[in-house]
């Protein structure tokens with residue numbers, strides 16, 4: 001069994017996909033070219049923002065956003081401790097200081113009360129200037145933007161929505177990638193919409209920031225590509241990946257997002273009362289980058305994973321080490337129990353196979369194996 005069955009997806013999309021790929025190969029427009037513009041327009045339209053700038057990865061997308069805001073040494077940027085490393089890494093890459101915020105035990109997303117606490121602490125300490133908050137839509141579920149945007153406004157912080165896992169999620173009728181002042185996503189193959197390599201995108205309604213990001217992602221280009229007006233990066237999306245993403249977005253809109261939600265709902269139904277299943281607040285819609293359950297402790301989790309593995313069922317732990325305990329951030333000399341919820345989740349979460357093509361038979365096997373493990 002596959003954790004995320006990209007092979008199956010390719011088989012379903014094969015005819016259309018092969019044609020899209022070969023068309024780009026035949027066109028010889030491999031870098032930039034019309035496919036990239038077409039892809040940017042399609043993704044901007046889908047989420048409902050003015051600008052989409054495609055780039056080389058979700059990590060670069062985050063970095064480009066921080067560059068547009070000129071985030072620099074001496075700035076404090078708030079970020080959840082329970083996330084993928086890149087969300088925090090980019091803050092340090094800009095020379096700013098990441099300040100780790102605890103998460104909500106139900107949604108795993110940034111806890112607004114702890115955010116307020118951490119902002120006040122930074123102000124009280126008086127060493128750093130609060131500048132921005134990176135808000136992650138973890139596992140596909142949008143964060144509590146109503147509360148976080150209000151807090152950000154109160155303290156005059158920019159909000160960067162890291163929707164690397166959140167693409168396709170929404171709150172009411174508003175889609176992920178539109179909640180932050182700038183939002184980013186990743187097209188890494190295993191994300192809700194993935195390409196066949198690395199890729200990412202930045203979304204914003206702000207013309208000035210969009211122009212800056214467009215410049216930064218191609219060597220700080222000015223009026224043309226040999227007129228360089230700032231120090232930038234080489235972070236373009238390949239035309240091949242853009243063509244692949246157009247096919248993927250169509251399948252995502254047509255049926256994949258609905259299918260993966262059906263799979264998630266079935267998990268929750270079958271696992272009710274057996275393990276702690278994911279919580280989707282009223283009015284929220286997830287794109288299910290992960291389906292993550294919680295068990296009692298690390299030991300039970302290891303045994304459960306072994307029982308599933310014995311049946312050829314893959315599982316994964318997202319994430320075993322919170323940001324405030326990462327070796328790379330030792331230089332920050334942080335307090336050990338900075339984010340107790342993130343610490344507890346790191347020991348108790350386990351993610352199950354999920355994707356739009358997961359069969360009912362496979363899902364029954366997974367759920368029955370979990371049930372017989374707990375109900376002995």
Ligand SMILES: *Cc1c(COP(=O)(O)O)cnc(C)c1O
Nearest residue numbers: 057058059084086087164186188
């Ligand atoms: C995957 C991911 C990223 C980075 O995306 P890449 O395309 O792999 O660089 C950033 N943030 C989160 C939350 C992610 O899951």
